[in-house]
Amino acid sequence: MKLEGEAVLLRIFLGDKDTYKGKPVYEQIVLNARKNNIAGVSVFHGVMGFGANSRVIHSAHVLALSEDLPVLIEIVDDEDKINKLLPCIDDCVQGGLVTMEKVKVIKYQHDKKYSTE
Numbered sequence: 001m002k003l004e005g006e007a008v009l010l011r012i013f014l015g016d017k018d019t020y021k022g023k024p025v026y027e028q029i030v031l032n033a034r035k036n037n038i039a040g041v042s043v044f045h046g047v048m049g050f051g052a053n054s055r056v057i058h059s060a061h062v063l064a065l066s067e068d069l070p071v072l073i074e075i076v077d078d079e080d081k082i083n084k085l086l087p088c089i090d091d092c093v094q095g096g097l098v099t100m101e102k103v104k105v106i107k108y109q110h111d112k113k114y115s116t117e
Contacts, residue, residue: 006103026073048070
């Protein structure tokens with residue numbers, strides 16, 4: 001797969017306890033993105049934050065382990081492929097924030113030693 005130039009970055013902010021059909025929302029989104037041949041997806045676990053569902057600060061501080069730490073999912077691909085993924089995002093994400101912005105891809109290349117093609 002080759003991806004260069006203008007692309008789209010989709011960001012999804014939610015909590016790690018958010019579920020959809022019994023699985024974590026982030027897992028559902030990653031699996032759906034893979035099924036749709038999206039160029040790349042990363043899930044980041046936050047150590048502190050708050051958002052749409054709660055103004056309470058969630059923290060991974062040793063003395064106050066939170067029940068619902070922040071999660072950020074970043075997805076990059078061309079706009080058409082991202083748009084095809086949006087119904088899944090809309091369905092899975094019951095609370096949180098979803099943003100989309102144009103990005104310029106400088107380099108996207110498979111490392112041949114990890115390639116399955």
